[in-house]
Amino acid sequence: MKPISELLRSLAAGEISIEQAEQSLASREIEAIDGATVDRGRKARCGFGEVIYGEGKPADLIVRVAEKLLELSPSVLVTRLAADVFAQIQVPHWQMHYSPQARTLRIARTAEALAVVDESSTALRPIAVVTAGSTDAAVAEEVAETLTWMRVPFRVLTDIGVAGPQRLLASLPALEGCAAAVVVAGMEGALPSVVAGHVPYPVIAVPTSVGYGASLGGITALLSMLTSCASNVSVVNIDAGFKGGYVAGLIACGQQAPPQSDGE
Structure with a gap:
C-alpha cells in the first residue's frame, strides 16, 4: 500500500483521478485478516477504536485482531471473554488486565x-455507575x-435500590x-427513574437479567425502563454494560474538545 504522501503526489500530478484517490483512501480504513476484517478507521471516525466482542472467538483470532488495533490506539478492549479463552492469550510484550466478573480484557x-483515571487528573467530569x-x-x-x-473517570455507588x-x-x-449516570438494575427496573428525578444530566439505564420468574430474564426491567416517566432516561439492552458505559463515556468526552490525533 502506497504512503498517503505518494498518493497525494500522484493526484496532484494528474496520474490518478479524484475518484481513484477516494477509493484508495477508503480502502485504508479496513484490513482483511484470516477470520476478520479490522476497522482501521473507527478511531478517526468515532473517537475510539474498534472493540472486540470476544464471545465465540478463538484466542488466536483475538490476538491477531488486537495486534492490528494496537497499531492504531494505545489500548484495546475485549468484551464477553471467557476465562478459559483468556488463559490461552499469552503475549509477552502486552500489558493486560482481565476482569473475570465483567468478562472483559484490556490490552495495552x-x-x-x-490505569484507572482519577478525577483529579483530568478535565472530564465523572460518570456515576450505580447499581440497584x-x-x-x-x-x-x-x-x-x-x-x-x-480514559473517563467514574464513581461507583452500589446496592442503593428502591427497596x-x-x-x-x-x-x-x-x-x-x-x-451522566449509568444505572444498572434488575427486578422491576425502577431505580433509573428515581435517580433521574434527582439529577440534571442524562441517565443511561441498563436492565439486568436478575430477578425471579416474572422478571422474564430482564424483559420486565427493560420494559419498565422504556416506559419511564423521567425525561432524561435512555435505555440500552439487557445486561449490556459495555453499551451503557460507552454511551456515558461519549457524553463525558463530548463536553470537552474533540479528541486529538495521536499521530498514529
Whole structure:
C-alpha cells in the first residue's frame, strides 16, 4: 500500500483521478485478516477504536485482531471473554488486565494505559455507575471497565435500590457534578427513574437479567425502563454494560474538545 504522501503526489500530478484517490483512501480504513476484517478507521471516525466482542472467538483470532488495533490506539478492549479463552492469550510484550466478573480484557502497550483515571487528573467530569443490588455488580463492572478503557473517570455507588430508598437519598451528594449516570438494575427496573428525578444530566439505564420468574430474564426491567416517566432516561439492552458505559463515556468526552490525533 502506497504512503498517503505518494498518493497525494500522484493526484496532484494528474496520474490518478479524484475518484481513484477516494477509493484508495477508503480502502485504508479496513484490513482483511484470516477470520476478520479490522476497522482501521473507527478511531478517526468515532473517537475510539474498534472493540472486540470476544464471545465465540478463538484466542488466536483475538490476538491477531488486537495486534492490528494496537497499531492504531494505545489500548484495546475485549468484551464477553471467557476465562478459559483468556488463559490461552499469552503475549509477552502486552500489558493486560482481565476482569473475570465483567468478562472483559484490556490490552495495552504500557501499564499507564491500563490505569484507572482519577478525577483529579483530568478535565472530564465523572460518570456515576450505580447499581440497584449487589447481584448487578457484574454488569456494573463491565460499565467500569469500558469507562477505564475510554480514559473517563467514574464513581461507583452500589446496592442503593428502591427497596431501601433512604440509601439513594444518602448517596445523592456523590451524584453531584457528574456528566451522566449509568444505572444498572434488575427486578422491576425502577431505580433509573428515581435517580433521574434527582439529577440534571442524562441517565443511561441498563436492565439486568436478575430477578425471579416474572422478571422474564430482564424483559420486565427493560420494559419498565422504556416506559419511564423521567425525561432524561435512555435505555440500552439487557445486561449490556459495555453499551451503557460507552454511551456515558461519549457524553463525558463530548463536553470537552474533540479528541486529538495521536499521530498514529
